[in-house]
Amino acid sequence: xxxxxxxxxxxxxxxxxxxxxxxxxxxxxxxxxxxxxxxxxxxxxxxxxxxxxxxxxxxxxxxxxxxxxxxxxxxxxxxxxxxxxxxxxxxxxxxxxxxxxxxxxxxxxxxxxxxxxxxxxxxxxxxxxxxxxxxxxxxxxxxxxxxxxxxxxxxxxxxxxxxxxxxxxxxxxxxxxxxxxxxxxxxxxxxxxxxxxxxxxxxxxxxxxxxxxxxxxxxxxxxxxxxxxxxxxxxxxxxx
Amino acid sequence: xxxxxxxxxxxxxxxxxxxxxxxxxxxxxxxxxxxxxxxxxxxxxxxxxxxxxxxxxxxxxxxxxxxxxxxxxxxxxxxxxxxxxxxxxxxxxxxxxxxxxxxxxxxxxxxxxxxxxxxxxxxxxxxxxxxxxxxxxxxxxxxxxxxxxxxxxxxxxxxxxxxxxxxxxxxxxxxxxxxxxxxxxxxx
Numbered sequence: 011x012x013x014x015x016x017x018x019x020x021x022x023x024x025x026x027x028x029x030x031x032x033x034x035x036x037x038x039x040x041x042x043x044x045x046x047x048x049x050x051x052x053x054x055x056x057x058x059x060x061x062x063x064x065x066x067x068x069x070x071x072x073x074x075x076x077x078x079x080x081x082x083x084x085x086x087x088x089x090x091x092x093x094x095x096x097x098x099x100x101x102x103x104x105x106x107x108x109x110x111x112x113x114x115x116x117x118x119x120x121x122x123x124x125x126x127x128x129x130x131x132x133x134x135x136x137x138x139x140x141x142x143x144x145x146x147x148x149x150x151x152x153x154x155x156x157x158x159x160x161x162x163x164x165x166x167x168x169x170x171x172x173x174x175x176x177x178x179x180x181x182x183x184x185x186x187x188x189x190x191x192x193x194x195x196x197x198x199x200x201x202x203x204x205x206x207x208x209x210x211x212x213x214x215x216x217x218x219x220x221x222x223x224x225x226x227x228x229x230x231x232x233x234x235x236x237x238x239x240x241x242x243x244x245x246x247x248x249x250x
Numbered sequence: 251x252x253x254x255x256x257x258x259x260x261x262x263x264x265x266x267x268x269x270x271x272x273x274x275x276x277x278x279x280x281x282x283x284x285x286x287x288x289x290x291x292x293x294x295x296x297x298x299x300x301x302x303x304x305x306x307x308x309x310x311x312x313x314x315x316x317x318x319x320x321x322x323x324x325x326x327x328x329x330x331x332x333x334x335x336x337x338x339x340x341x342x343x344x345x346x347x348x349x350x351x352x353x354x355x356x357x358x359x360x361x362x363x364x365x366x367x368x369x370x371x372x373x374x375x376x377x378x379x380x381x382x383x384x385x386x387x388x389x390x391x392x393x394x395x396x397x398x399x400x401x402x403x404x405x406x407x408x409x410x411x412x413x414x415x416x417x418x419x420x421x422x423x424x425x426x427x428x429x430x431x432x433x434x435x436x437x438x
Contacts, residue, residue: 016420021264022391023370030284034298038305039273048267049313113314114331115323115400179311181331182403 030217035068035069055109055116062105065170066197073163074204083205089140096136097200102127102191108171111186112178122189126226129192133199133219141211147249149210153217156206160221161228168194184230191229195222257321276305282391283329289371289386290333290379300397305333322393323400330383330401376423381416385411 052058074081082090106120107125110116111207120128178185206218257278280301285364287297307328315324329345370390374382380402388409395413399406 013417016417016424017389019373019424020370020385023373024390024392026369028281028285030280030301031298034302035276035280038302039276042272042276042305042309043269045309046267046269049265051265051313051316054316076418104418113316114327115320115325116313117396117400118405120402121403171332177313177327181327186401 012173025059038111040054052113055106057100057192058109058175059105061174062108062171062193063101065174065192066101066167067107069163069167069170070200070204072147072245073201077159077201077205079190079204081202082204084207084209092136092140093203094200097130097196097203100125100132101193101196101200104189106130107193108186108189108193109175109177109178111182112175113182114179118231121191122185126188126192126223129196130219130222133147133222134215136246137214137219138211141209141214143210144212145210147210149213152208153213156202156208156213157220157224159205160195160202160218162193162223163197163201164198164221164225170227180233183233187233188226188230189191190233191226194229195225196225200224254321258317261312261388262317263313265315279325280305281307283325283368285390286329286383286386287328289334289382290423300329300332300336302330303336307332313327320390320400323397326387326391326393326401327403349387373420377416377419381412381419384412385416385420388413 053061085093103125104122106119107122110119111122122229171190171193198216202218202221206214260275260278264275272321283304284297284301287300288294297421308325311328317319350395370386374385376408377385383402384398387401388395395406395409398438402409
């Protein structure tokens with residue numbers, strides 16, 4: 011049997027009339043009509059992506075300025091260019107994914123899970139190229155401090171991005187949470203690169219980069235818990 | 251029958267609070283959304299409930315549609331979300347009542363009102379859920395590969411692959427049916 015013949019069978023089945031109970035349609039139209047009022051459509055995607063990028067940049071800069079811009083000052087021009095352009099590109103991809111997840115039927119860019127994995131690997135690769143000091147002084151102590159500082163700055167980004175996109179609707183809450191966490195993590199890493207004066211390769215590769223997967227996982231977990239809670243509150247689950 | 255651009259205009263008017271446009275959209279899109287639910291294993295009663303729930307959700311989030319974007323992927327993405335939600339809820343509620351092994355992915359065709367949906371449901375029943383929805387959107391709703399990719403939050407490549415696998419399964423199935431019919435109709 012050829013594809014054309016299968017097409018013909020499917021077309022035949024598709025063309026068969028399919029009616030829905032008119033009373034059901036009338037009831038739907040009535041219930042929608044009761045609360046029908048003009049709504050303001052969401053802002054264009056480019057504006058939302060731009061807004062998210064601004065939030066990330068503002069939080070990272072403000073955080074680093076408050077703690078001291080030692081990191082960026084200690085880098086060469088080449089280091090700055092490579093790190094900031096990588097973070098900018100990954101941030102833009104994460105912002106695009108975040109916006110796509112909040113608008114049903116959007117064109118799909120890089121899926122959030124793949125973005126998280128690829129972004130983490132890209133950062134590790136860039137740091138491995140730029141930082142060659144393999145000494146480790148107070149590896150865990152300084153590392154945990156950097157991880158905590160990165161995550162601390164990721165939180166306001168996540169909150170602000172939620173505020174900016176609060177009118178959106180996520181058809182996949184976990185993917186949206188993952189995208190939000192990844193974006194916030196990118197802002198956290200940016201702050202660390204601007205601030206952290208520790209250029210030991212292992213420190214940067216492990217503890218700075220870890221902000222992205224930890225933040226992404228936290229975003230996905232929170233979204234999953236929230237959707238579970240919403241499910242528990244559902245009348246169907248309560249058995250009403 | 252409305253074209254895609256007419257649907258876009260209706261959607262824009264619906265966002266502006268036009269009741270006639272909302273009613274027109276409901277009458278135009280409900281049959282195909284209903285069929286989408288029926289093909290996805292729902293019984294007629296469930297399909298009615300899912301359709302109602304979908305329209306309520308569409309109404310709540312109608313501001314997320316952006317003029318100029320394809321309409322059908324937006325509707326189907328929401329319908330799909332409602333169906334997945336419903337499936338998860340039913341899994342949770344029936345989880346305590348029956349062992350998980352009893353929940354099959356393959357469809358159990360339930361009797362429906364006369365029409366094409368029952369035949370279609372039967373035809374697509376052996377396909378896994380993800381392939382069934384892709385075939386339904388491509389061949390029944392008449393969406394393009396790009397639109398199906400948008401509606402299912404996947405890539406065009408993934409949609410093509412699912413459609414290809416679905417066709418391979420349908421080919422096997424239809425070949426089996428043809429052989430059976432041939433034997434039944436043959437001499438002796």
